[in-house]
Amino acid sequence: MLSTAANTQLDDTQVSLLRTVAGDMIPCSEQFQVPGADDDMIFNEILVVAQRECERLIEALRLLELSAQKKYSESFISLKKNRRIEIIETELLDSNAECGVIRELILQCYYRDDRVLRSLGVEPRAPFPDGYDVEESDWSLLEPVLRRGKIYR
Amino acid sequence: MNKSRIDVLIIGAGASGAAVAWSLADTRMRIVCMDQGEWMSPEAYPSTGQDWEARGLSDFSYSPNQRRRETDYPINDADTPIAIANFNGIGGSTVLYAGHYPRLHPSDFRVKSLDGVADDWPISYETLAPYYAVNDRMTGVSGLAGDPAYPRKQVAMGPLPLGKSGTALAKGFNELGWHWWPSDSAIATDTYDGRSACINLGACASGCAQGAKASADITYLAHARRNRVEVWPRCRVREITTNRSGMATGVTYFDADGIECYQSAEVVILACNGIGTPRLLLNSKSTAHPDGLGNSSGLIGKNFMCHPYAAIYGVFDEPLDTYKGPHNNIWSHQFYESDPSRGFVRGFIYESIRGYGPLGTGLIGTALSRIRWGMSHHDDYRKLFNHTTFLQSICEDLPDETNRITLDDELTDSNGIPAPKVFYRISKNSQRMIDFSIDRAYEVFRAAGATEIFSRNPVAEGGWHLLGTARMGSDPKASVVNEWGRSHDVKNLFIVDGSIFVTSGGVNPTCTIQALALYIADNIKMRLANLFD
Ligand SMILES: Cc1cc2nc3c(=O)[nH]c(=O)nc-3n(C[C@H](O)[C@H](O)[C@H](O)COP(=O)(O)OP(=O)(O)OC[C@H]3O[C@@H](n4cnc5c(N)ncnc54)[C@H](O)[C@@H]3O)c2cc1C
Numbered sequence: 001m002l003s004t005a006a007n008t009q010l011d012d013t014q015v016s017l018l019r020t021v022a023g024d025m026i027p028c029s030e031q032f033q034v035p036g037a038d039d040d041m042i043f044n045e046i047l048v049v050a051q052r053e054c055e056r057l058i059e060a061l062r063l064l065e066l067s068a069q070k071k072y073s074e075s076f077i078s079l080k081k082n083r084r085i086e087i088i089e090t091e092l093l094d095s096n097a098e099c100g101v102i103r104e105l106i107l108q109c110y111y112r113d114d115r116v117l118r119s120l121g122v123e124p125r126a127p128f129p130d131g132y133d134v135e136e137s138d139w140s141l142l143e144p145v146l147r148r149g150k151i152y153r
Numbered sequence: 154m155n156k157s158r159i160d161v162l163i164i165g166a167g168a169s170g171a172a173v174a175w176s177l178a179d180t181r182m183r184i185v186c187m188d189q190g191e192w193m194s195p196e197a198y199p200s201t202g203q204d205w206e207a208r209g210l211s212d213f214s215y216s217p218n219q220r221r222r223e224t225d226y227p228i229n230d231a232d233t234p235i236a237i238a239n240f241n242g243i244g245g246s247t248v249l250y251a252g253h254y255p256r257l258h259p260s261d262f263r264v265k266s267l268d269g270v271a272d273d274w275p276i277s278y279e280t281l282a283p284y285y286a287v288n289d290r291m292t293g294v295s296g297l298a299g300d301p302a303y304p305r306k307q308v309a310m311g312p313l314p315l316g317k318s319g320t321a322l323a324k325g326f327n328e329l330g331w332h333w334w335p336s337d338s339a340i341a342t343d344t345y346d347g348r349s350a351c352i353n354l355g356a357c358a359s360g361c362a363q364g365a366k367a368s369a370d371i372t373y374l375a376h377a378r379r380n381r382v383e384v385w386p387r388c389r390v391r392e393i394t395t396n397r398s399g400m401a402t403g404v405t406y407f408d409a410d411g412i413e414c415y416q417s418a419e420v421v422i423l424a425c426n427g428i429g430t431p432r433l434l435l436n437s438k439s440t441a442h443p444d445g446l447g448n449s450s451g452l453i454g455k456n457f458m459c460h461p462y463a464a465i466y467g468v469f470d471e472p473l474d475t476y477k478g479p480h481n482n483i484w485s486h487q488f489y490e491s492d493p494s495r496g497f498v499r500g501f502i503y504e505s506i507r508g509y510g511p512l513g514t515g516l517i518g519t520a521l522s523r524i525r526w527g528m529s530h531h532d533d534y535r536k537l538f539n540h541t542t543f544l545q546s547i548c549e550d551l552p553d554e555t556n557r558i559t560l561d562d563e564l565t566d567s568n569g570i571p572a573p574k575v576f577y578r579i580s581k582n583s584q585r586m587i588d589f590s591i592d593r594a595y596e597v598f599r600a601a602g603a604t605e606i607f608s609r610n611p612v613a614e615g616g617w618h619l620l621g622t623a624r625m626g627s628d629p630k631a632s633v634v635n636e637w638g639r640s641h642d643v644k645n646l647f648i649v650d651g652s653i654f655v656t657s658g659g660v661n662p663t664c665t666i667q668a669l670a671l672y673i674a675d676n677i678k679m680r681l682a683n684l685f686d
Pocket residue numbers: 164165166167168169170187188189190215238239240241242243244245246247249250251252253254255358388389390391424425426427429430433617618619649650651652661662663664666
């Protein structure tokens with residue numbers, strides 16, 4: 001279940017619009033065994049994070065809705081999926097920098113979910129304190145650089 | 154806080170403020186270093202949480218306008234293609250810096266003589282060389298001695314690992330017969346001066362929880378405090394005050410509760426960076442200094458340089474190690490020195506960046522239309538994630554008076570102090586250099602075996618090198634401070650940060666900023682008896 005405490009600043013219509021957008025942008029995939037960005041847990045996180053940029057987000061959602069009305073004279077949610085994605089692509093990538101907030105919001109909550117990270121082969125954990133191993137260096141690769149000598153004035 | 158007489162008041166506890174404080178400490182004068190920011194807690198740095206990348210979009214964003222901490226001031230950067238990046242806290246922007254730590258080249262100090270553009274510096278590489286050496290030791294620079302791009306110099310520790318991405322790129326450069334070398338980095342690869350060795354967290358640019366990266370709070374300031382330098386956090390300076398004879402007398406500042414306070418000082422040193430410093434000087438108007446303090450040349454805020462960057466990405470079939478290990482890897486100085494046949498003057502370095510984590514891949518891939526939305530998202534994403542490494546070209550900006558910092562008419566910080574406003578355009582020379590750097594980087598990636606290559610320019614969030622807005626020089630009409638950092642107009646006012654750069658060079662500046670701060674401190678120490686003559 002979604003927690004309602006989180007969505008204090010978006011109204012119900014905005015929340016459902018955002019959820020539709022999230023699921024359109026990153027749908028679940030059986031092939032990769034990952035949830036979509038509209039998954040309960042991920043979307044709940046999205047609503048929590050949304051509070052920081054709520055004003056910008058509301059404006060971005062308004063622009064998406066406006067674009068749907070302008071282009072197809074229909075509300076965004078009632079459009080077919082391919083049309084919704086087309087609007088997302090144009091609004092997020094081309095015309096409105098304001099819509100970038102949706103992109104940042106969805107991606108940041110999606111790509112820290114344990115299930116998603118595991119499917120990418122990433123351990124779901126903080127980098128600190130364990131860090132990572134990086135393979136040893138082969139410094140003999142520098143021989144040709146040394147042979148060519150000084151290059152400064 | 155003991156508010157009685159202070160001998161030396163340093164404003165700004167970042168890279169330069171910390172270095173000058175440490176060096177002056179052996180005079181046994183009473184030295185206070187103020188900063189509007191607070192002490193950082195490494196245990197609260199993003200890499201201690203699974204949301205480490207996401208915090209780069211909020212409280213650890215590069216942009217003060219997105220970060221919006223109480224300790225930040227807003228910057229109007231609507232009129233520049235490159236947004237301003239900084240950090241306001243004890244340690245300054247080194248809290249976030251990546252720790253790429255190249256020196257300028259000897260030729261950078263003689264730009265006019267060698268290439269007929271801009272101006273020569275009033276000092277030479279040789280003047281700074283001993284200070285570079287002290288600074289390398291204090292910072293704990295890792296690298297490999299013998300780089301043919303520089304005169305001989307020492308390193309304190311072995312280099313950061315090449316890893317898979319560095320190795321791939323090194324082979325590409327070798328294939329073309331071009332220079333590359335492991336980057337000098339302000340990151341400890343061994344325990345050093347009480348700091349732990351790097352454990353490859355991969356999150357250098359959001360604060361190093363391990364303490365391996367040399368931010369100024371844990372290098373210079375740790376030593377300076379042991380030597381009785383006082384650090385006063387949460388003091389936001391509104392104005393430097395002056396007396397009738399035009400000498401600086403102290404500062405008015407706001408404390409953490411927003412209360413306006415006054416502090417007198419014998420000597421004032423500015424270390425607020427290439428934007429904070431002109432902002433403060435322009436905010437310090439008086440009858441004696443109607444255009445801002447120390448501004449008889451009219452040059453305060455002008456000649457702003459910030460190094461336009463291009464980023465060139467290569468995608469490889471085999472998995473790399475993009476999110477493991479420090480960002481820094483290798484650099485190439487192949488195109489650093491001027492060559493008229495290229496169609497531009499001056500040059501650039503490439504620095505290689507290992508790559509992005511899961512979120513970074515999504516952000517950059519979608520922004521550049523390499524990752525689509527909808528069902529294709531997962532396939533597109535997996536092609537890039539942990540398979541993409543990149544080169545950034547750091548292109549030399551030449552000084553241009555129209556690129557400038559002024560005060561915004563309306564925007565203020567939370568204490569009502571007018572905020573800075575940036576006007577900046579990429580010059581034709583720089584744009585030709587950027588385009589050239591992209592074309593050559595494509596060749597490197599092709600030679601390295603990349604299967605897909607793409608780029609972006611400029612790196613729009615990359616205004617992290619803030620230089621030139623209070624330039625040094627011997628002519629008071631053509632510069633703001635003299636050849637040892639003292640204001641031409643106000644004899645007890647010094648500037649030690651990136652503002653005093655005459656030209657920008659084509660490398661990251663912090664190593665030079667700190668060496669300059671040590672050089673100016675030494676000059677102050679040598680002239681104590683007649684400092685104000
Ligand atoms: C994301 C990022 C990555 C970077 N990577 C690199 C890199 O790899 N290599 C490199 O060489 N450089 C890098 N830099 C740049 C580097 O951090 C700066 O060059 C360096 O810190 C500048 O030193 P400074 O002393 O001039 O100013 P800063 O370190 O910025 O310090 C200025 C201090 O002054 C304080 N201040 C400003 N105004 C006031 C006021 N009115 N009252 C009180 N205090 C004030 C601020 O709070 C701040 O703490 C990077 C920067 C960023 C943001």
